[in-house]
Amino acid sequence: MSAVAWTAAGSLAAWLWLLWGQGFFWRTDVRLPPRRDPARWPSVCVVVPARDEAAMLPKSLPSLLAQEYPGRAEVFLVDDGSSDGTGELARALAGRHGGLPLTVGSPGEPPHGWTGKLWAVRHGMGLARARDPEYLLLTDADIAHAPDSLRQLVAAADAGGFDLVSQMARLRVRSLWERLVVPAFVYFFAQLYPFRRIGRKGARTTAAAGGCVLLRADTAERARIPDAIRHAVIDDVALAREVRRAGGHIWLGLAERVDSVRPYPRLADLWRMVSRSAYAQLRHNPLLLVGTVAGLAVVYLAPPVTLFAGLAAGSAPAATAGGLAWLVMTGTYLPMLRYYRQPLWLAPLLPATAFLYLLMTVDSAVQHYRGRGAAWKGRTYARPDTVAEPAPERR
Structure with a gap:
């Protein structure tokens, strides 16, 4: 031959x-696992990190505020140093649409060793901690949720005993390049992290999709989230690994009614x-x-x-x-x-x-x-193993 x-x-x-x-990995039938309404709906805080997301918020934030959740829930949006009025727009949208209570916070620039998103998540979780929630929903500012999304996520986590339930939001597919590239992106991700394996207890394959992560608050504390992953660029996979390392049970699958509204019209x-x-x-x-x-x-x-x-x-x-x-x-x-x-x-x-x-x-x-890797919205992040810890303060 x-x-x-x-x-x-x-x-x-x-x-x-x-x-x-x-x-x-090629099968797409891994959707939210069997679920039932709990006897008592646990409290949930939704944490949304947002940097220069004024164009996305009108399509995403109202969907969070309109969640039809039987228990206590509120939204914490963290304005991560935006220059486009993201925080002010969020308050205006809350005033216009009503719904779940909204708190807008701003943590300032991230300190040495932190990515901006995870610093914003840390600030949002700190604000939420005062409400003593049983669950945290970590979701991005470009993700729109169906009205029953939170309810279904909590019901699935409660019924399955999961510490983390994550759905890979359906990305936008309209332009020619989106049609060619986006489905393949999810296909390659599933090939690398087969969803069926992730849901098994004790599985080595571990991942999450950062656009939609429901996390038990006590598990987050036990896994030291987000401090343990503060410099991670691929933060969703890193988060899932820390939860698994802390003994957590994880589920990841494709979303049915959770959608990304961010456009990627050009190949660039x-x-x-x-x-x-x-x-x-x-x-x-x-x-x-x-x-x-x-x-x-x-x-x-x-x-x-x-x-x-x-x-x-x-x-x-x-x-x-x-x-x-x-x-x-x-x-x-x-x-x-x-x-x-x-x-x-x-x-x-x-x-x-x-x-x-x-x-x-x-x-x-x-x-x-060339020193321009892992760049996002004006910030460039170093390789994690090159990030030196800050020197201890002298007293």
């Missing part, structure tokens, strides 16, 4: 393993979204970067390349193995396209999207070594 045929065979073997051996917008944290996901390790690029090439790019190369060279083994690998890949992508209500003809284009992600990952590493 030629090198092309061996490459095609290796890719096909990888896809057969992914199909059956990676927690059925999506590129920034992915590249700002891609190298951090690889722990800023050059060897992991090389392995990831090689893996993406063999798993996603090799099938169409070996198919056409085999056809051109008259190599039946290469063309057959490459075609079968591409067919399996396409089939595993169809459920995600259905979930996002996208045309199924996009499925065979997944290798092209994977190539874009490969370039985004390499660009993330390049930006990191």
Whole structure:
């Protein structure tokens, strides 16, 4: 067999393993687990970190204020140094729409070793602590919730005995680039962190989706959230790991009625979204970067390349193995396209999207070594293991 045929065979073997051996990551039926109304509805505080989110708040904040929750609940929005009037707009929206009580706070600039979002979350949790809530809902300023979202989250956590229940919000998919890139983003995330495995007690696979995280307040305290993850760029996965390390039971799945309202109309917008944290996901390790690029090439790019190369060279083994690998890949992508209500003809284009992600990952590493990695809304964060602890104060 030629090198092309061996490459095609290796890719096909990888896809057969992914199909059956990676927690059925490609299935999209992991939704909120069975739930029942508790005998007594626990109190909940909703914490929303927000930095320059005036464009998003009119679409998201009213949905939180309008939550139909039978127990005691209130919202704490933390204005993280915004320059666009985010805090003032939040107060105006609360006055206009009513609903749950809203408190707007501002923590000031984050101290050394903290990311801005987690510093804002810490401030919001501190404000909430005065209300002694039993649960905390950590949600982003670009996330809109259906009126019964909080109720369903709490019912699921109570019925399943979960310490953390997280839903991956349905991202916006309208522009051409969103259609091509966004469903694949969730597909790749599920491949890396199969949802079915996360919900098992004692599972090693651990993750959460930062846009919607319901967390027991006592578990947060036991896990030292957010102090234990104060410098994390990928804070949702780091949060889930600390909760798991503290003995917490975690559930993660796809949302049905929790949606992101943030638009990513251009390729440049999506590129920034992915590249700002891609190298951090690889722990800023050059060897992991090389392995990831090689893996993406063999798993996603090799099938169409070996198919056409085999056809051109008259190599039946290469063309057959490459075609079968591409067919399996396409089939595993169809459920995600259905979930996002996208045309199924996009499925065979997944290798092209994977190539874009490969370039985004390499660009993330390049930006990191140029000192511009992990940049978000005017802030750039250092690699966690390079963040020195501040010197103790002298008395």
